[in-house]
Amino acid sequence: MIPEITIIGGNIAGLSAAYYLSKKGFYVTLYEAKLWNKPCGGAISLEFEQYLSDELNIVLEESDHYTERFKVGLWSGRYMEDVGVFRVTTRYDLQKKLIERLIKETNIEIKYKRVSFKDELFTPQTIVATGYSGFTNKVMERRWRFNDKALTLRYDGKFSGTYPNTNLIVLDHKKMGYGWVFVGKNDHINVGVGAVASREFLWNRFYDFFDLIADKYGYNIDPPSKKPQAWYLPIPTNKKKIPISNLKDGIEFIGVGDVLGLAHPLSGAGIEPAWQSGWVLSECITKNRIDTTRYQWLLLKNLRLSSWRWLDQFASIVSRINFPFKSTLGYFALHFIRHRMLTMMRKYPWFSLVHDGTKKTRFKS
Numbered sequence: 001m002i003p004e005i006t007i008i009g010g011n012i013a014g015l016s017a018a019y020y021l022s023k024k025g026f027y028v029t030l031y032e033a034k035l036w037n038k039p040c041g042g043a044i045s046l047e048f049e050q051y052l053s054d055e056l057n058i059v060l061e062e063s064d065h066y067t068e069r070f071k072v073g074l075w076s077g078r079y080m081e082d083v084g085v086f087r088v089t090t091r092y093d094l095q096k097k098l099i100e101r102l103i104k105e106t107n108i109e110i111k112y113k114r115v116s117f118k119d120e121l122f123t124p125q126t127i128v129a130t131g132y133s134g135f136t137n138k139v140m141e142r143r144w145r146f147n148d149k150a151l152t153l154r155y156d157g158k159f160s161g162t163y164p165n166t167n168l169i170v171l172d173h174k175k176m177g178y179g180w181v182f183v184g185k186n187d188h189i190n191v192g193v194g195a196v197a198s199r200e201f202l203w204n205r206f207y208d209f210f211d212l213i214a215d216k217y218g219y220n221i222d223p224p225s226k227k228p229q230a231w232y233l234p235i236p237t238n239k240k241k242i243p244i245s246n247l248k249d250g251i252e253f254i255g256v257g258d259v260l261g262l263a264h265p266l267s268g269a270g271i272e273p274a275w276q277s278g279w280v281l282s283e284c285i286t287k288n289r290i291d292t293t294r295y296q297w298l299l300l301k302n303l304r305l306s307s308w309r310w311l312d313q314f315a316s317i318v319s320r321i322n323f324p325f326k327s328t329l330g331y332f333a334l335h336f337i338r339h340r341m342l343t344m345m346r347k348y349p350w351f352s353l354v355h356d357g358t359k360k361t362r363f364k365s
């Protein structure tokens with residue numbers, strides 16, 4: 001008999017879990033509320049882009065202002081420039097293409113429905129991939145503390161003047177966060193700020209950011225005529241303390257992606273850890289059941305760029321404290337470690353699966 005499993009939430013983490021569980025012989029029913037452009041910066045590494053193309057034949061949309069150039073700067077205007085680390089996509093394009101690809105699999109069924117806890121459609125083990133949401137809080141019985149989540153504001157607006165050929169990330173010395181300007185399609189530009197901060201503080205900081213990028217970086221963006229989109233991103237410092245599953249009314253709910261707060265606590269990058277968690281989950285099947293102890297272990301061993309390592313934990317705790325010259329120190333730290341970071345990323349076990357097929361040697365089981 002074919003084992004069946006239900007997944008709630010059909011963005012990165014849910015779709016990844018669906019894809020890999022179906023490869024392990026499961027019949028997957030996935031529920032997604034709707035296809036939509038949830039607020040997201042959309043920065044992904046070039047390695048992940050390559051992976052999507054090699055593994056799933058997904059070619060991401062290239063915007064008319066596509067660039068791999070970026071600047072990382074300070075509020076003072078001092079910056080460093082690099083190229084060839086990440087590209088920007090839209091969360092909508094990524095989700096749409098993943099869904100289009102996955103519906104071709106015979107043992108994956110995707111249904112558009114906003115699921116509530118009262119719906120009787122759960123399998124004994126059900127995958128929760130609903131990110132930061134009421135459903136997650138309900139079934140995982142989770143409450144993120146103030147310091148464990150970043151508030152992010154994003155505005156998708158029109159650029160006036162000469163369109164920039166460089167993405168920009170500016171570290172914010174006043175609070176624990178940063179702002180970004182990512183170039184996009186049809187002269188649109190994706191601007192956001194994110195931080196562990198109160199709503200009022202970040203709201204003001206968001207408008208300051210427009211003045212700053214015009215003044216110091218020459219990015220003249222028409223001020224938003226409507227309110228930016230706001231969303232929370234769970235970025236707990238100690239992810240080992242977050243339970244990966246919860247037993248509620250006889251159903252074992254198992255989290256993937258943002259449900260487990262897997263995004264990197266400094267960069268906020270959560271797309272790749274979300275995808276990887278779906279894959280790791282599928283590596284934990286014993287007798288048609290997910291072994292959650294093994295799942296926890298494999299996440300710890302394999303998601304090196306999320307904050308499950310002590311160094312990242314330490315850095316993320318420091319980043320949430322205010323002290324003099326914090327931003328300048330952060331800037332120099334970044335300057336010195338960036339090549340090491342890049343080398344590490346390229347040795348990342350995940351990508352080595354694609355590039356040299358060394359799954360057995362790189363994957364830590």
Ligand SMILES: Cc1cc2nc3c(=O)[nH]c(=O)nc-3n(C[C@H](O)[C@H](O)[C@H](O)COP(=O)(O)OP(=O)(O)OC[C@H]3O[C@@H](n4cnc5c(N)ncnc54)[C@H](O)[C@@H]3O)c2cc1C
Nearest residue numbers: 009011012013033040041042043115131257258269270271
């Ligand atoms: C403003 C912002 C900027 C960001 N920028 C970046 C970036 O540049 N790079 C990066 O790597 N990461 C970025 N992130 C983080 C990244 O977006 C998340 O880590 C990633 O989307 C997590 O994927 P997920 O599948 O776990 O959750 P989500 O993307 O939150 O997906 C959850 C899905 O579940 C669905 N859902 C929710 N409730 C229900 C329900 N009851 N029934 C059915 N479906 C439901 C939702 O519709 C949604 O599609 C950013 C986040 C924010 C908020």
